[in-house]
Each structure stands twice: as C-alpha cells, then as structure tokens.
Amino acid sequence: MPEIRLILANARTKLVGQLKANSNFLTNDWKGAVSGLALLADLAPGDPDYSTVQTRLQTYARALSTAGPINSGLPIWNWGYLGVFLAEYYLATGDANVLPGISQYSLKLAQSQSMYGTFGHGPALPRPDGTGRMSVAGYGPVNSAGLPANLAMVMGRKALVAGAQPIDPQIDAAIQRASDFFSWYVNKGSIPYGEHHPGASGHGSNGKDQTAAIFLPTACRSSGSTSPARTPTPPTNSTPSRWPTPSLRQPTNSTARAAPPPS
Numbered sequence: 023m024p025e026i027r028l029i030l031a032n033a034r035t036k037l038v039g040q041l042k043a044n045s046n047f048l049t050n051d052w053k054g055a056v057s058g059l060a061l062l063a064d065l066a067p068g069d070p071d072y073s074t075v076q077t078r079l080q081t082y083a084r085a086l087s088t089a090g091p092i093n094s095g096l097p098i099w100n101w102g103y104l105g106v107f108l109a110e111y112y113l114a115t116g117d118a119n120v121l122p123g124i125s126q127y128s129l130k131l132a133q134s135q136s137m138y139g140t141f142g143h144g145p146a147l148p149r150p151d152g153t154g155r156m157s158v159a160g161y162g163p164v165n166s167a168g169l170p171a172n173l174a175m176v177m178g179r180k181a182l183v184a185g186a187q188p189i190d191p192q193i194d195a196a197i198q199r200a201s202d203f204f205s206w207y208v209n210k211g212s213i214p215y216g217e218h219h220p221g222a223s224g225h226g227s228n229g230k231d232q233t234a235a236i237f238l239p240t241a242c243r244s245s246g247s248t249s250p251a252r253t254p255t256p257p258t259n260s261t262p263s264r265w266p267t268p269s270l271r272q273p274t275n276s277t278a279r280a281a282p283p284p285s
Contacts, residue, residue: 125187146158
C-alpha cells in the first residue's frame with residue numbers, strides 16, 4: 023500500500039538522519055536496540071546510506087557483544103531487546119564476532135527468568151540454595167518486558183545453532199517454561215499485564231499479543247515441536263507464587279452459567 027511505503031520511507035529518512043548526526047545514537051539499552059533493529063530491517067544494498075549504516079551497526083553490535091549484559095536500570099527491558107538485536111544482526115550478517123555476546127545474553131536471561139517462565143523489570147528472586155529462581159519480585163511479572171526477553175532467548179538460540187555454537191540446557195528449559203505460560207492464553211484473549219486473566223473484553227496493549235504471536239511458533243521451530251507447548255504442569259520442589267500461574271487456576275470471571283435446577 024502506498025501509505026505504508028510512505029511511512030516506512032519517512033521512518034528510514036528520520037532514523038538515518040539521526041544516526042549520521044549523532045555518534046551516540048545507538049545507545050546500550052532497549053531504545054538503541056529498537057533503533058538498530060529498524061535500521062537493520064529498513065536498508066538494503068543499493069541504498070545510498072547502506073554502507074554507512076552497516077558500519078555503524080557492526081561497531082554497535084560488536085561493542086554490545088564485548089560488554090555483555092549490564093545490570094543497571096531496568097535490566098530485563100534492556101537485555102531482551104538487545105538480545106533480539108544481536109541475534110537478528112548475526113542472522114542478517116553472519117558476523118561471528120557477536121556470537122559470544124548472543125550466548126551471554128541468552129544465558130543471562132534464562133538464569134533471570136522466574137520458575138513460571140515470566141519476567142519482571144529485573145531478575146526473579148533467587149532460591150536460597152542458589153539453584154535457580156523463584157517468583158518475580160515486587161508486584162509480579164510484567165509481560166511487556168518478559169515477552170521480548172523470552173523472544174531474545176528463542177532468537178538467540180536460533181543464531182547460536184546457525185553459528186554452530188553449543189546451547190546451554192538452561193536456555194532450552196527457560197524457553198519451555200515461557201511456552202507453557204504464554205500458550206495458556208491461546209484462544210482465550212489478549213496477553214495481560216502480568217499473571218492475570220486474559221483480556222477477553224478489551225484490546226491488547228504494548229504489542230504483547232503480537233510479540234507472543236512471534237514467540238510461540240518460533241519457540242516451536244526452535245525446539246522441533248509441532249505444537250505451541252506441552253501441557254503445562256506445576257513446578258515441583260519450589261516455593262509457590264503469591265498468585266497461581268494461569269495454567270493452574272480456574273478463572274473466576276467466566277461467562278459460563280450453571281445449569282438451572284430441575285423443575
């Protein structure tokens with residue numbers, strides 16, 4: 023459609039102009055990662071700025087890989103988007119210099135995920151004995167942060183496989199936990215803010231439904247599964263969450279009606 027082509031052309035002009043005017047445009051956080059993803063997708067060989075943009079993206083990606091995940095601010099937001107960028111950058115360019123960084127981001131996210139496959143603004147609470155994580159701290163999961171973080175692990179795994187790199191088993195386990203959690207919402211309604219009922223009576227927000235629609239089939243292809251996820255099962259030998267996981271509870275706001283008593 024001409025309107026969409028015009029929007030994309032205007033976005034390309036704006037982003038490239040900002041990149042060329044500011045040497046620090048690609049920042050070491052989610053904002054820089056989103057801009058990097060847009061530039062990576064928007065420019066093709068033959069574009070007059072292609073070489074300049076590719077050089078800047080290469081410098082940015084290699085610097086991210088060398089630094090690894092930095093625990094500051096709201097780290098899950100940053101690690102998720104930066105992990106997606108690094109994976110997409112490698113799959114687009116084959117630059118093996120960023121594979122160590124992809125491995126670090128993927129493993130760090132796997133080790134920071136809650137036992138239910140969710141994320142908050144920061145890593146989930148560690149178990150007292152050091153064997154993994156419990157529930158998300160604070161007020162619970164934030165799916166707007168958690169879905170990109172889980173997608174980063176799936177895309178990171180895809181990039182590592184393409185680069186003939188070993189996959190830490192913790193990454194596969196984390197992807198499965200996330201698949202179990204988010205597949206529960208399929209055909210029930212929009213992905214909610216956190217551990218809440220599906221948004222069946224309203225529209226989705228912050229791209230959660232769209233990100234889940236990318237994450238779930240990509241996770242299936244990553245694991246070789248033919249279904250969205252296995253049947254969710256309760257975690258064992260773990261401290262219960264303050265809220266039951268969606269896979270374990272019965273909604274209380276169902277529109278179903280009880281059968282009338284016999285007359």
